[in-house]
Amino acid sequence: MKRLNVVITLLLSLLLTIGVGYNGNEMIVVSGCLFLALIFLSSKRWLKWLVIFPIGFVAVLYFQSGYIYGHPNIGIIASLVETTKRESIEFLLAVPIKVWLLNAILLIVFGYYLIRIEFVFKWHKxxxxxxxxxxxxxxxxxxxxxxxxxxxxxxxxxxAIRSSIHQAANWTVLSAKPKYKNYVLIIGESMRKDYMSAYGYPINTTPFLAQTPAILVNGYLSTASHTAVSLPRTLGISNGLDLHPVNNIITLANAAKMKTIWLSNQGFIGKYDTAVSVIAMHAAEKQFLKKGNFLTNNTSDYALLPLFKQALAQPYNGSKLIVLHIMGSHENFCDRIKKDIYGLKDKDLSCYLSTYNQTDNIIKAVVNDLKSTQESYSLFYFSDHGLDNVSTVKGQTQLVHGDLYKQNYEVPLIEIASDIKQHTMLNKKISAFDFMSIFSNWIGVKTTQLPAFSVYQAPRVNNIHVLSGNKMVPFNSLKNDPDEIIKPH
Known part of the structure; x- marks a missing residue:
């Protein structure tokens, strides 16, 4: 029986370590220490229930997230807090069966350990x-x-973000000379640039973006690997963990006397409950297609197009800024699309690529609407972060949030404008921490708070840092995704 108890305790320590997101070389050490702790602390029943039970129970509940995404970080905490009920259900339904089975085994082993296992030692203290x-x-x-x-x-x-809603932006505008009548910013979701045919992927996933006159930045890096952490640091002034959220794209456009309109297909929990919704609240007009409750429909990004047309048609003497925040390539991919247009054997990959095609179609529709006004326009598109493949089954894809690989940060940044006549690929590393400066230059505003420069003028930085986990790390120190580009068979 003692040998069986040792084996079960060893299995428990391994499963708990895997479930809280640790692997590799560190796993041997931390799981070994946990194994010894479980052995020694089992000598006192009250210690097991007072110390091991509460921590272990939380670890059991975290198992799916830990197995797929790794140990807790600010992005995971933000996602847990800001995720709508529908998105939570989608996540649970997307968890592979083998993870559920391992979680069930962990629960059984943990219960057995608490109730039955006890090692007796002579020297108790x-x-x-x-x-x-x-x-x-x-x-x-x-x-x-x-x-x-x-x-x-x-x-x-x-x-910081919630307090900003009650603060007045402290922009000191030196000059405001918008070049275009209509400015459109489309914020994508979970799109890696290397799956876009516009950036060289072998399947024609983004036919419009691959051919239309545009400037495509090849080297744009998101600030972080989760929406709730990445976007406030992209759309507002930030130098890493610190934020100055009141100085954001909307308050800057407002200071330049532009009409600001925010249209979103992302979940809306409450005015001050997510980082992005707080920024959106500064817009003169805002519409969220989802209210974040259990009955929220899985609304298509196409539903934003009629709202965009209405916003575009509104009379205004000055320039407009219209922001479209789409669901894009958010997990679960097959729920984001009307049809899987590629029909690959790898269903997850096929649906993921189909979301790219859908986003491409939406951008094309927006550009056509802009052209129909016969007014000058400029459109920026970028994705908030990328994904990485954590599949252990050959030929099957499981693309998820993560912060260990370069592909979690390598995203598209594209400008299409009424006066851009060529298709240009700009091979240059640019940090999304500089997006506010690019945005300021884009809308023709100069301030004392930050420099304004175009993507061409952006400083060349060899040691760009990104927010990985809970700290800033050099992008070049990250590894490539082992399955960097999954090509169809």
Whole structure:
């Protein structure tokens, strides 16, 4: 029986370590420490229930997220807090069966350990002390530490963002000379640039963007790997973890006397409940297609097009800024599209590529509407972050959020305008932390708060940093996705 208990305890330590998002070389050390902690602390039943049970129970609940996304970070905490009920259900339905099975095994093993396993030692105080030391260096201790740090960062971010709604932007506008009548910013979701035919992917996923006169930046890097963390640092002034959310694209456009309109197909929980909705609240007009409750429909991005036409038709003497925040390539991919147009054996990949084609069609429709006004226009499109492939089954794709690979940050940045006549690929690394400067130049506004420059004028920086986990890291220090580009068979 003792040998069986040792085996079960070892299995429990491994499953808990995997479930809280640790792997590789560090897994051997932290799971080994956890194994010893579980052995030593089992000598006192009350210790198991007072110490191991609460932490272990949270780890069991976190298992699906930890197995797929890794250990807790500010992006995961933000996603957990800001995700609508529908998106939560979509996530649970997308979890592979093998993960559910492992989670079930973990639950059974954990229950068996709590109820049945007890190792008796002669020196009780020394054993408990040693167990406490081992627990401190174990995966469960790291798990708690990551939750604490991530939650602290997230609370600081949301406090800064929520307080900004009651603050007046402190822009000092030196000059405001918009070049175009209509400005459109389309914010994409979860689109890696290397799956776009416009950037060289072998399947024709983005036929319009691949051919239309435009400037395509090949080297644009998102600030972070999750929407709730990336966008406030892209659409407002930020130098990393710190934010100045009141100084954002909407308040800058307002200061330039532009009419600001925000149209979103992303979930809306409440005015001050997400980083993006707080920025949107500064717009003169805003419409959210989803209200974030359980009965929210899976609204297509195409539903934004009639609203865009209405916004475009509104009379206004000055220039307009219309923001379209689409669902794009958000998980689950097959739920985002009307039809899988590629029919690949790898269904997930096929649907993911079909979302690209759909976004391409939406951009094409927006451009056609802009042309029909016979007014000058400029459109920017970028994606908030990329994804990486975590599949362990050959030939099957599982693209998810992550922050370990370069592809989590390599996203498109494209400008289409009434006076752009050529299709140009600009091979240049540009950080999304500089998007505010690019935006300021784009709408023709100069301020004392930040420099204004075009994508051509953006400084060449060799050591661009991105927000990975809870800290800024050099982009060049990240690895390539092992399945960098999945090509159809």
């Amino acid at each position: 020394s054993t408990v002390l040693l167990g406490g030391v081992c627990l401190y260096f174990s995966s469960l201790s790291l798990f708690v530490n990551h939750i604490y740090i991530s939650t602290e960062h997230y609370i600081a971010q949301m406090n």
